Amino acid sequence: MTTINSEQKLTKKGKETRSRIVAAAAGLMFERGVAGTSVEDVQKEAKVSSSQLYHYFKEKRELVQAVILFQTEQVLGAQEPLLSHLDSMEALQTWRDAIIQLQVDREYQGGCPIGSLASELADMEPAARTALAAGFLQWEQAISQGLRAMHARGEMRADADPDRLALALLTALQGGLLMTQVRKDICALEAVLDAMLEHIRSYLV
Amino acid sequence: MTTINSEQKLTKKGKETRSRIVAAAAGLMFERGVAGTSVEDVQKEAKVSSSQLYHYFKEKRELVQAVILFQTEQVLGAQEPLLSHLDSMEALQTWRDAIIQLQVDREYQGGCPIGSLASELADMEPAARTALAAGFLQWEQAISQGLRAMHARGEMRADADPDRLALALLTALQGGLLMTQVRKDICALEAVLDAMLEHIRSYLV
Known part of the structure; x- marks a missing residue:
């Protein structure tokens, strides 16, 4: 549960940036599938630099895990x-x-x-x-x-x-x-x- | 229905090659998804040259259509x-x-x-x-x-x-x-x- 731990340590601004990345990734993956969404696509969509994205997610796999948690919250919340x-x-x-x-x-x-x-x-x-x-x-x-x-x-x-x-x-x-x-x-x-x-x-x- | 028409015009050997390509593509796409399966992967798996594959399927989209028909037959047939x-x-x-x-x-x-x-x-x-x-x-x-x-x-x-x-x-x-x-x-x-x-x-x- 690396992702959750690192999320907890983030500043308010850091949490916002991370959330923006996850929401952007979730949107793209919902439209095009996970295989059809590159880390670069997410970076552009979330308007962050590649080093910013890497700061929060070391690999696509971690981003996918965050997207699953995000979508579960969204779907159940809705x-x-x-x-x-x-x-x-x-x-x-x-x-x-x-x-x-x-x-x-x-x-x-x-x-x-x-x-x-x-x-x-x-x-x-x-x-x-x-x-x-x-x-x-x-x-x-x-x-x-x-x-x-x-x-x-x-x-x-x-x-x-x-x-x-x-x-x-x-x-x-x-x-x-x-x-x-x-x-x-x-x-x-x-x-x-x-x-x-x-x-x-x-x-x- | 280009695919069906061209299938009808094939020789026995041509039909066999085409079937081998479709079965290989179906297997790979079932395992890895369509986005995760390249035309080159199919070519290797079916052991055909790229020009052979191109002879039967002008683009991946046509191959996907053939795979859908193939899987429908397989699933219902089973x-x-x-x-x-x-x-x-x-x-x-x-x-x-x-x-x-x-x-x-x-x-x-x-x-x-x-x-x-x-x-x-x-x-x-x-x-x-x-x-x-x-x-x-x-x-x-x-x-x-x-x-x-x-x-x-x-x-x-x-x-x-x-x-x-x-x-x-x-x-x-x-x-x-x-x-x-x-x-x-x-x-x-x-x-x-x-x-x-x-x-x-x-x-x-």
């Missing part, structure tokens, strides 16, 4: 306050609607910023894979928290497994975001999220 | 004869088991060869996106055919929508394959496929 309170069918429906609206607003571009990095890096960069799995786990646990609350309040049948339902829902969402990007329509995402919400509803008492 | 007969819960369950077993055998590497190309190319290469969407549609229709048969035989409730269920199931599968690759375990794929099959089962009469 779903708040909904994501932390998915403890009713109404809340799940509102969250579903918001995710779908976001894809429509984006004209079906980009897919999931975490999912796209995952598809590119999971088999090639062990450290990136670990960070991406951690990001997905954080997301899954946020969903799970809401479903567990429903279960604990006795609103779900005792035989329901909130953790497994949460994992299935996040997984379905990932498929939906990928298919949206390929199809350039919302049908697949709607179909899979509606099927999953109906499945969850089937466990209500 | 699911046969199951995929063409998904017209019972038993058949769906057998198909689910086979897909899961394949990921276990592969040690959770690679994800879906079509899905990985899709994630990388969908927003960058319009022609690739179209070919990938067509590949997914072919897959979706194969699933749909089975569910429609169940519906037509009156085994599913009249209000079931076999086409939407098929789309949701393929979408869920895509999410599951991506999550398998990131997590290096089978839990997410199992959870999402089981949820979807249970959802389909809820429509049985």
Whole structure:
């Protein structure tokens, strides 16, 4: 966790510069992929010198790790306050609607910023894979928290497994975001999220 | 459809060489991504000269289109004869088991060869996106055919929508394959496929 430690030691100005580099890298990698983004591209986009960039990130690999953490924060943050309170069918429906609206607003571009990095890096960069799995786990646990609350309040049948339902829902969402990007329509995402919400509803008492 | 036309005009030996190039390119692109695979890499892997490669594919873009068609054939072909007969819960369950077993055998590497190309190319290469969407549609229709048969035989409730269920199931599968690759375990794929099959089962009469 070199990156986190070095971040903590930075001055306010240093943190701002580092953040600007990470945001620039995240934007470029989201558009063109990691392989399609050079350190020089990031340097130009962030308007920093190569020695400045090197001061914060000794190699592209470190920058990629920072981008994964950044995108996890962005993606999960963008779903708040909904994501932390998915403890009713109404809340799940509102969250579903918001995710779908976001894809429509984006004209079906980009897919999931975490999912796209995952598809590119999971088999090639062990450290990136670990960070991406951690990001997905954080997301899954946020969903799970809401479903567990429903279960604990006795609103779900005792035989329901909130953790497994949460994992299935996040997984379905990932498929939906990928298919949206390929199809350039919302049908697949709607179909899979509606099927999953109906499945969850089937466990209500 | 330049590629298809030129393929038709080839001699037997020409077709073999072309196939060898496409298979080599597909293998490399599956491992390293499209951006991580140069035409020179393909040339070496397929053991052809650069002029031979150029004879079949004038640019990398054409090679990528051929790889998409190749992977669609491979992925759908590997699911046969199951995929063409998904017209019972038993058949769906057998198909689910086979897909899961394949990921276990592969040690959770690679994800879906079509899905990985899709994630990388969908927003960058319009022609690739179209070919990938067509590949997914072919897959979706194969699933749909089975569910429609169940519906037509009156085994599913009249209000079931076999086409939407098929789309949701393929979408869920895509999410599951991506999550398998990131997590290096089978839990997410199992959870999402089981949820979807249970959802389909809820429509049985």
